Amino acid sequence: MRQNFVRVLGSVAIVALVAGGASACKKDEGTSGGSASKACDLKIGFFGALSGADAGLVTPMKQGADLAVEKYNAANADCKVTVQAFDSQGKADLAGGLATSAVADTKIVGMVGPAFSGESEVALPIFDTASLPSISPSATRPSLSEKGWKVFHRGVGNDFSQGPAIASYIKNVLKAQKAFVIDDQSAYGAGLADEAKKGLGPLVIGTDKVVDNAQEFGAQISKVKTSGATVLFYAGYTEEAAPFLKQLRAAGWTGTFIGGDGINDANMLSVAGQKDVEGTIATCPCGPATAAKGTFVTDFKAKYSVDPGVYADVAFDLANIYLEAIKAGKTTRADIQAFLSTYNKAGSASGVTYKWEANGELDPAQVKVWAFKATAGAWAPDVEIPKA
Known part of the structure; x- marks a missing residue:
């Protein structure tokens, strides 16, 4: 990240x-x-x-x-x-x-x-x-x-494991037909977004970016709503994701907000607030702690x-x-x-x-990716996403 x-x-x-x-x-x-x-x-x-x-x-x-x-x-x-x-x-x-x-x-x-x-x-x-x-x-x-x-x-x-897993979850669990992808231009976010987009292919009907420390997302929200996307994948961190989600909900967007492990923390839950964050998905290349x-x-x-x-x-x-x-x-x-x-x-x-392995990567056989769902103010394990 x-x-x-x-x-x-x-x-x-x-x-x-x-x-x-x-x-x-x-x-x-x-x-x-x-x-x-x-x-x-x-x-x-x-x-x-x-x-x-x-x-x-x-x-x-x-x-x-x-x-x-x-x-x-x-x-x-x-x-x-x-x-x-x-x-x-x-x-x-x-x-x-x-x-x-x-x-x-x-x-x-x-x-x-x-x-x-x-x-x-x-x-x-x-x-x-x-x-x-x-x-x-x-x-x-x-x-x-x-x-x-x-x-x-x-x-x-x-993210070679997390990105495809996110795409799999969007396609096979959420069964979305239209997805919008936004990243925060960080070393983590940009790379994760690229990997997810590869797996989503033609389901991606729009993309955009935000900047570090952004707190106002009117332009991005307008694009998401106009696109007709039912899923938004946000590749970045809680600092921007939480206010972005609150503003999306205030603007009337009712789709599924999904992020990577960069939003899988307690602050995402508390800052976004239970009403707005409920049902949000966060993935992690790890099991439930x-x-x-x-x-x-x-x-x-x-x-x-x-x-x-x-x-x-x-x-x-x-x-x-x-x-x-x-x-x-x-x-x-x-x-x-x-x-x-x-x-x-x-x-x-x-x-x-x-x-x-020699390059410092964990043995691929040991890698797992889980999806977690914001449920009643906590991140609840949802499903282990099968490897592609």
């Missing part, structure tokens, strides 16, 4: 100091055969929008990662790990500085994130130069795996007093992969990168088997 395309402007000279990996304090442990040492006070980074209009999508991921580390520390009180957060506010133009700060902290040995595609395009070259492993729980733009970044890994499917395996759902609700949001279970699993590596004595960035290259285990929460 997010933001407008941003060119990376240098800012990586500092990484030469840290490319060799991370250092940490060493703690000796007595063993029957002598002594062994392990690294303590290591950090896992988390990179994404923790404030601003898109925080509703990212906060559950951070909570999932925090929960994993809390449980790990409870079992390893003598050698704890911490989470270091980097709040991008969902803005790609902040990502370069944050990424540079992250790689300069030599105790950070792995990154959960970035959460959005636009910020990933800026941060990942910096991470790659510094050999800082990165696993995104939610960035879905396909081209992220085509840049040759050795440290890049994706914990979910990309509220149906996660093991004790994840119970533990999450006990800690945060809410059901886990989208991608919370994925971030929990990804943080646990880093923690497993640390527990196994992999305490440098290079060691953890090597650990990821051969990893092949199911996550305790999502049930997904995390196994990566």
Whole structure:
């Protein structure tokens, strides 16, 4: 997922100091055969929008990662790990500085994130130069795996799976005859719209775009209503999608509003309001976090007093992969990168088997796409969309 395309402007000279990996304090442990040492006070980074209009999508991921580390520390009180957060506010133009700060902290040995595609395009070259492993729980733009970044890994499917699934849902579940497609021109939105349009073919009777931070959509609404479309696919984020939907309903459009994972958050429900958002569809290249395996759902609700949001279970699993590596004595960035290259285990929460291809893409056999429906003020699992 997010933001407008941003060119990376240098800012990586500092990484030469840290490319060799991370250092940490060493703690000796007595063993029957002598002594062994392990690294303590290591950090896992988390990179994404923790404030601003898109925080509703990212906060559950951070909570999932925090929960994993809390449980790990409870079992390893003598050698704890911490989470270091980097709040991008969902803005790609902040990502370069944050990424540079992250790689300069030599105790950070792995990154959960970035959460959005636009910020990933800026941060990942910096991470790659510094050999800082990165696993995104939610960035879905396909081209992220085509840049040759050795440290890049994706914990979910990309838009080559989500886009066709959206088209399938519109055609086979909604059985629409006329669809309108709008995107927000972000790295995420434009790519997802392109993939959905390929699958929809002649059902697309109109397209348009909105700009970042737009709050008035009269021109787009007029085109949608005139077109006669019964379905509008919006490829973008809640910040613009929520007011757009409210204005569509106020103008009398009664069709089905469908978006990708960029609107699958609590803010879309609350800002649009239950009356206007009811029946809206949001897809996700993930399963329902509220149906996660093991004790994840119970533990999450006990800690945060809410059901886990989208991608919370994925971030929990990804943080646990880093923690497993640390527990196994992999305490440098290079060691953890090597650990990821051969990893092949199911996550305790999502049930997904995390196994990566050479370009960092998740094994295609593990990719699933679900549709969620806004129902009585919550996102309710609707159906797993069959693979094409």
